[in-house]
Amino acid sequence: MSTLVALARAQALAAGRAQPITTVRHLHVHDRPLVLIPLAMAGEANAPLAALLGSAEDQPRLLVVRQPRNRDERFAFFAALAGVVVPYLDSFAGATEAVPVDRGRDVRHRFVDAPQIWVPNPGGADFLRLLGRSTRFRRTDGDFPVPPSVPRLGQWLTFLASSAEVPGSSLLVNAVQALTQHWATGQSSAEDAHFGSLFAWITDGAAAAREAENGPVAGPATDPTFDNEILAPLITSADPALSGVLRELLMPTWERMWKSIALLRTLPAGARVASRWDSDRDAYSAYVEHLIEDGSPQPRRDGAVAAAARLQRLENAAARYAVQRAFDDPLVMAEHRLTGQAFGAVVTLAKADRIDDSGKRPVLRPRIMVATTETVRVEPGATLTSPSRPAQKAKVVSVTPAATSTDVVLELSGGMGRKLVAEPGSVPAVGEQLLLTTLSEAYRPGAAFPGPDETPWTHGGPPTHHEVTPVE
Template sequence: MSRLSTLLRLEAAETQTAQDASLVSHFHLTERPLLFLPLNHSGTEATPLAVMLGTEPARPHLLVTPPHGRPTTLLQELADHVLTYIDSFRNTERLLAKSRKPARERHTHAPQLLVANRKSITYVERLGRALRFTEPPEDSDPAHSVGRLGQWLTFFADHAEHPGSAFLLALTDLLATRWITGQSRLEDEHLAALLAWIDPPPGTTGLHAALETENPQLPGPDGRLHRPAGPATDPSFDSLELDPLLTAYDIAAAEGNTAAIARHTDRLNDLLHTYLRPTWDDAWRALGLLRTLPEIPDAQRRWAADRDRFTAYRTYLTTDGRPQPIKDDAVSAARRLARLELAQAAFDAHRALEDPFFMAERRTTGEALAGTVTDVDARHTIPGARGPRLRPRLTLHTTDPVRLDLGHLLAGPHNPRVHLAVRAITPRGQGTDLLLEVTTLTGTVNKPRSDSVPAVGDQLELTFAPEFFSRPAFPSRENTPWTHGGPQHNHPAAALEETEKP
């Protein structure tokens, strides 16, 4: 947590009101996301007790595992719902060849899963891992099987780890990026309490509304119980309501009392609906708040990359369809780690260039700086193969902490396309002088571009240019020793990762 975030959290605690931490949205929110609220069986891993899902606020679909039964029916119904949603995205567009990318087809839209909190993202990953090797029954359609559901859930969970991807998002993460509350980050994982801080009822503060909401045994300001948003159930709910109902069902089943069995089954459905419905309503309320924020331009670029990945994976499923490996080999793991590190650095740089709050936060950590231009050499040149090349230079004086090295490439919100390379770092007085060289949009010696060169006295904010971060070179699989996962690995899913551009 940066000093700025800490300061805002302390101010929120003192004023009992959530503080603005941004004025924009860093992720694309689709017109028709699928809200996915899972509840897990207590004491087991990836064994759904119930799932509430849907694309319309007024039409939640509740799927429930029979009391003390196997979740086979629930999983098949879940597969039907999720895969039908994914299959609804069929329209494609033709993209012409550009740079090093060949001409290709890309889906115009893609699915998006929203969950209540970050623990639910982990649950999606575990559920996908548990299901993706499930063999489809004979004479059934593999494209709508439980195993295919597991593959898609794994796909979403894998991309949730990819910084900037919007396939699978936790609403608490999105809200906490926009607002900072006076409670801990762990408490921010309770969706109802977080919303109470952000949008309390009239006449009360965020703190008091959150205190009323977070007690699972007492009605909140809206008169309803707000249980933890899952995937784990509230222990008091288990002991006081769920376990007695399951015990009564067992007794009825042992006695062969079919009327009581049906009655207890209906009671279980009503109980779980009552448990999940407040979170369902809170989730759509949170989505409404988030939709009021303007998206940063880079969100659309990243969503276009997501649509490329969706198109590639859908094509892979139709041509090969094998599930993802249980674990990565050494080559795939190294490539994946490098890709995630690169994506995180570029994502943070784009956010800083398009969000003043995030730029200020990076200044407190030394990943950005602000200063005054004290000198400009607009006619500076360097030798080139075809003659001198124009590379204007300027001196920037800053009192911010400087944690840069020579050669680092910087950019600023004034014109993100203009890149400035650090050529010298000189302490002076209580600050630092940076000698910067403009490397893009300079024009030529005969036709220089003056709009790319700041003037003396200009105030600049700079951070790392997103283009500065490049993927390290990896040897081909054929040139990788077998001890590090060389040529014997031939799963086609690895090829998708190797060719994917962050």
């Protein structure tokens, strides 16, 4: 927990109401999301009990497994779920747009939109991941066949669960994570996992949150008291009232989900949210192409090389997402200012026409001096950037503490054109306010990994063959 979030939690506790910790929204909110609230049976690993889902608030659809231990009923549930989810996912594979690549020398195409599925909490996302793993390899012929839509549903759920692990992705969103990224409550992080309590803290305050703790859970697990006193007798007797009881249980969560989406829409989107959604559309387009051309399910587990490459992609995405959130949001950047990774300053001197001719050819290298009253924890030689000028780098030449401020001399490069004369406005003018930080959005190239057949046998490569010397 960061210092500012801890302070916001203390303020929320004192005020009895959740406090905002961002000024903008850091995720894409779709105009037509699919809300999916899964419910599992206690004591059975990933055994579905019900699901309430739909892409319109006034049209919820309830799917129920009356006997969760009955295999036929479970797969009938999977088929019914696929009948709603798969057409929604496929509905965005229509119109495409051209995207320039290779510096405009070529183009590729991607779909103009992509789906977005909302679940109440991380447990709901994990339920979908396990459901995808248990259905994507099912056979559509032979013994115990399933409808073709069932393995297709498993492939889609596996894709969505995998995308949810990428920081900043908005294809599969859980409401608890989305809300806690933007508001801090006066309760612990563990208590925030209760969707009803978290939502009440944000909308109505602490008193309502205490009442919500006694209300229905948001799944996928159910309350033990409900299991023993209500659910078990209904399942045992195959009571037709089961559907009505489960609908009543899930409807409060359904209403909170749509209110949470509407609440997040009231926040302005961060400047870089659109570019991350473009990446989601790229991922969606690539997977649709895979389903059309190949259609094979994802492997049960990644090989050593694939796992290492995926880990690096996730690490790069996490670093990039952290920087983008800070660049988009002054409240997020404030945390970096506290730790010395950023500081605000005003330009006091500027030499925009400075030329560095110490190399093989002269290059434009303007210098500016900025003054700041904040603590500066950078050394000469460090490279800084400004969120307002992300393409421009500022190399620290010197740091000189004064009586009431600190003077920092910076040498600029990039973002000023290709000539020896800087483009108008590309060099900060005297009196301009700048925010400078060690954070950078610069592209991080991926590492070169060996092919699977070039790894040792311990990592999935070919076995080692030794020459055997015959015994005389």
